[in-house]
Amino acid sequence: MPEYAPSLTPAHEAFLRDLFPGDGCVFAPEALNAFSTDASRERAMPWAAVRPETREQVAELLRWADAERMPVYPRARATGQVGNAVPVKGGVAVSLLRMNRILDIDGRDFAAEVEPGVITSDFQAACAEKRLFYPPDPASVKISTMGGNISTCAGGLRAVKYGVTRDWVLGLTAVLPGGSTLVMGGRSHKDVVGLDLKRLFVGAGGKLGIITGVTVKLIPLPETSASVLVGFANLDDCMDGVAAGFGAGLLPCACEFMDATTLSAIRLGSDIPLDAGAQAALLFKFDGTAEGVAAEVRRLTDALGPTGPLSVEVGQGAEEEAIWAVRRDISPASYRLRPHKISEDLSVPRGRVPQLVAAAQAVGREFGLPVLCYGHLGDGNIHTNVMHDRAVPGDEDKAHRVKDRLFKAALDLGGTISGEHGTGLTKAPYVAGQLGPEQLRLMEQVRRAFDPHEIMNPGKGW
Template sequence: MFEAKQKDIVKVPDRVKRALKEILGEENCLDDPMDRLLYSYDATRIKMLPELVAIPQNQEQVQKIVQICYEEGVPVTPRGAGSGYTGGALPVKGGVVVSFEKMDRILEIDEDNAVARVQPGVITYRLQKAVEKVGLFYPPDPASYKYCTLGGNVAENAGGPRCVKYGVTREYIMELNTVIHTGEIIHTGRPTLKDVAGYDITRLFIGSEGTLGLFTEITVKLIPKPQAAKTAMAIFSDIAAVGKTVKDIFKAGIQPSALEFMDKLAINAVEDFGHFGLPRDAEVLLLIEVDGHPKALDDQITEVARICERNGAKVSIAKTAKEAEKLWEARRALSPAVSKLGRVKINEDIVFPRSYLPEALPKLREIGKKYNLKMVNFGHIGDGNVHANFMIDGKDQDELKRTEKAVEEVFELALSYGGSITGEHGVGITKAPFMKKQFRPSELEIMRGIKKVFDPKGLINPGKMDID
């Protein structure tokens, strides 16, 4: 499971290299081994070397790249920032990696209609800051938001802490320009809040992991920027009580803008990493944010504190924006902090229906104990999305076998409650073997049929999601 390798590698003919260099220029068409190495991995640390890296600067160049490669039978793999955790941007069959790093322009911010048009290489954080300057808000906030791209976010249907209130990337995509296998542009969607004409192909592209086409322009919906926010930290001695607290908060009619948890190992990893002042002796920590009109926030955060205390927690409410920001900095530091606990991080992002959390969370923790593994749990508990991390050496074969069995049980646990094997990271190559656990054979065949319509030769980001 953890030793993904390239297979059926397709070389790029010299005539294709010459044609692409003529279109892009020598500086945007990289075939030097050291240059190619830089585009051979993502956050999984799995390495798959492309034969060539093409860096387009506009939509027309993307069209020509796809058209030439497809006619010549050369695989094409789109790439944003390479921040994915499942190998979605890895060139499984070699060929050409298309990097969108130079297609990074915010084309328009339309304040009257509350939309923005961007190229796929725009960094998520940069868009957020740009629209906030005019009083608007783009909510999706994956942990990598300071370096991940909008194109990658759309391809993976990215999430983040604010999803619990505002939803995932899918809820904010209004239009897409996508280059399909012929080199043609498919324009889908409308810049309107209502449009029920025809099949919703835009939604089909979102979360398709770049397997159906290459995005060249994205129109996103914006909303008014929340006027204020309040944050509370609750410390629990019992993980089941955390799950019950989450249910109780929603039953009370409160809609948090973020609801995050960390277990003891995660808390201590963050403290070792950045000294944020978190309580090292806490068994579980819950961070709760509410946002909206300032007059309503005091009542909401006070009620949240009462609910937490009724479930056995000690609660503190951040008195200033600076205090609150420090807590959220600690949460955002989790991924790099946890990485220091082992040479290899096996990072799963399962999802449970929220009502089952009190029952499921203790069972999840038991899986790590059963296989004698260092297991760190944290995540977006408000929407049931739990990041289960196994920190291992990666060289011990017995440990690898135990980890594989543990990961399988993690997925089986999520599916037994009607959940999913992935809530944010996508399937890519690392979760592809488990697609058959979540989907029936007939459902997978429908997906393969869709793939064949958009990619009859199987050359657009091949080897992903077990749908080739």
């Protein structure tokens, strides 16, 4: 096991104050509290926090940290849900939010260069002004950063058509422990020279180094979009509906699913444009030219006919936003059932989603807890929210037992315990159940090639 600095000494503090003057360095406990947690609500206090503004500062920090065996925890907006940004071994939290410049958006190369602290939706808006499009859209897109999305290989609604973050990264610049800078890839859309090291960084959760520069590819901005919300009497009809859509040769940019428990939670607080008898729903979105989108919507509605949908609602413009309000309401609506939840992001082969949902509903009934199943059906990534009440004796223990069973069900179906969120702290104990010892051994060797003393984000799962 690696050995780390046991505490922050006065000499350490002096070094950090010199490197990060003014409010670029934080030591006060009340201020450090903001750097102690993420959306998982797991918590551990760092010994210090710093706010670099340049790559040179990051390089000097990691030269010092490697020599002092100081744990380093990169972070940005801390929207992750698995505790990956939580500094469980003390050390120094490194906020990259001040490295937030959009350096270039080029409509000839169809490429852009940004710093890691750029908010993803701000970047997308800047691209749209030039009629260009950066498709990755995690749920946190309006507050999460490009660097955070890359470190977690963020997915999102549009992944079924456009893929996940790793599919859009052309190049990365990263600083490694010891202070050296690694430039990987560039602006070329194709490059097969050497090992693709940048792909190791995408999804590595800050375990290899600190990303200081990002180059991503772009495509032309779609002209328009339309969405279709479809209600079904039961889960089987719903799955027949999605099979009919893809079977008709359609590739929506989003294909979302909501089960009966999810719909019941939403209906407790608002009216939704679904037949009152619907016990499952699909939400499709198409984008492209006006003519192409209109044709795809017609083909979808024709293909759905034989599956017997209870309702079909088509929307564009303001009407499309009203349809998507149903999907956006899921997270707040879930708390209408219970005050607490364990939120997981299981993923299975798309054809096995019905078995996963059935297993989730069955284990929920067994333990007397509501389990919401919803999410990205187009790529088999289903979110499961295990609702419970910690004030009820035994409820939280039941919720964790449900979680255990859901993870086993996903693996038994040939899936994964995480399609998007990563493992961090909350799933770290389960990683070995999915990855065999040989994979884990090789991954640790790769990690040590970049970070021989394992100072980067220690204490987390793969």
